Amino acid sequence: MATGKVHFTEEQSTNLATLYGRALDNRLPRPILGDPTAEETVRKIDYDFGKFKMKPDMALSVAMRAKVIDERVRAFLREHPDATVLHLGCGMDSRVYRIDPPRTLRWYDVDYPDVIDLRKQVYPEREGYQQIGSSVTELDWLERVPADGPALVVAEGLTMYLDPEGGRALLRALAARFPSGEMVFDVFGSLGIKLQKLNPVVRRAKATLSWGIDDAHELERLGLTLVEELDASYFAAEETVSLMSPAMRLQLKLALMIPLFRNMGRILRYRF
Numbered sequence: 001m002a003t004g005k006v007h008f009t010e011e012q013s014t015n016l017a018t019l020y021g022r023a024l025d026n027r028l029p030r031p032i033l034g035d036p037t038a039e040e041t042v043r044k045i046d047y048d049f050g051k052f053k054m055k056p057d058m059a060l061s062v063a064m065r066a067k068v069i070d071e072r073v074r075a076f077l078r079e080h081p082d083a084t085v086l087h088l089g090c091g092m093d094s095r096v097y098r099i100d101p102p103r104t105l106r107w108y109d110v111d112y113p114d115v116i117d118l119r120k121q122v123y124p125e126r127e128g129y130q131q132i133g134s135s136v137t138e139l140d141w142l143e144r145v146p147a148d149g150p151a152l153v154v155a156e157g158l159t160m161y162l163d164p165e166g167g168r169a170l171l172r173a174l175a176a177r178f179p180s181g182e183m184v185f186d187v188f189g190s191l192g193i194k195l196q197k198l199n200p201v202v203r204r205a206k207a208t209l210s211w212g213i214d215d216a217h218e219l220e221r222l223g224l225t226l227v228e229e230l231d232a233s234y235f236a237a238e239e240t241v242s243l244m245s246p247a248m249r250l251q252l253k254l255a256l257m258i259p260l261f262r263n264m265g266r267i268l269r270y271r272f
């Protein structure tokens with residue numbers, strides 16, 4: 001089955017670049033993430049993925065970020081098999097299939113209506129799995145999600161696209177709605193926002209990033225407690241470094257020596 005021609009905004013089309021990155025990773029003899037659904041989905045979507053000119057290094061970093069976040073999701077769900085998962089700015093990510101949670105768990109994928117329309121053509125809903133088409137910062141959608149137990153909020157490649165005020169209101173509302181839970185998401189520091197056009201995915205999609213977070217403790221004011229902060233060194237796992245080009249290896253080595261660059265892109269985990 002092929003989808004109709006895709007017409008996404010610049011911001012939305014970044015999700016096709018990251019999807020393609022995971023598909024390219026899956027073509028490696030020993031993938032980092034290993035997501036066959038990403039490959040199948042790329043084949044089904046009528047879109048010129050070549051326009052992203054995605055280099056193997058970029059695909060590696062997309063796959064590594066997804067893998068690190070998946071590990072946090074799995075760990076939370078082992079402790080809370082009855083949780084509600086909110087996967088915000090899910091794009092075309094097949095995380096729900098990678099994690100494959102029990103049907104008793106409730107998993108919601110949330111993104112703009114156009115993105116959810118495309119998702120529904122390739123990712124069927126099933127018991128315990130629903131997709132919500134809404135801007136995450138228009139908070140009415142939250143009313144559709146039961147708030148009777150622990151929640152896991154996951155957002156990969158989302159926060160930097162939100163306006164800071166809307167992003168903070170979203171996190172505050174999420175923390176207030178559920179009795180307990182965790183949030184795991186990646187952020188850019190303000191330098192990452194300033195240098196956004198150096199990011200090939202953002203540049204080629206002509207997207208704009210707005211929210212930079214330098215101090216992870218700053219978000220604790222919203223009712224969160226910081227439990228983990230991963231800087232760029234999470235890319236330096238041996239399995240990833242061995243697959244990098246020499247130029248990327250050098251870039252990473254230099255980035256790890258300079259705190260400002262080391263902190264440009266991080267993964268944060270909070271409890272609430």
Ligand SMILES: C[S@@+](CC[C@H](N)C(=O)[O-])C[C@H]1O[C@@H](n2cnc3c(N)ncnc32)[C@H](O)[C@@H]1O
Nearest residue numbers: 012014015018089090091111112135136156157
């Ligand atoms: C870089 S893509 C990441 C997609 C996916 N998480 C992944 O890793 O492949 C950013 C996603 O955030 C979504 N997004 C950005 N702002 C949003 C908002 N206010 N409400 C809902 N989704 C949003 C975009 O539509 C896009 O799907």
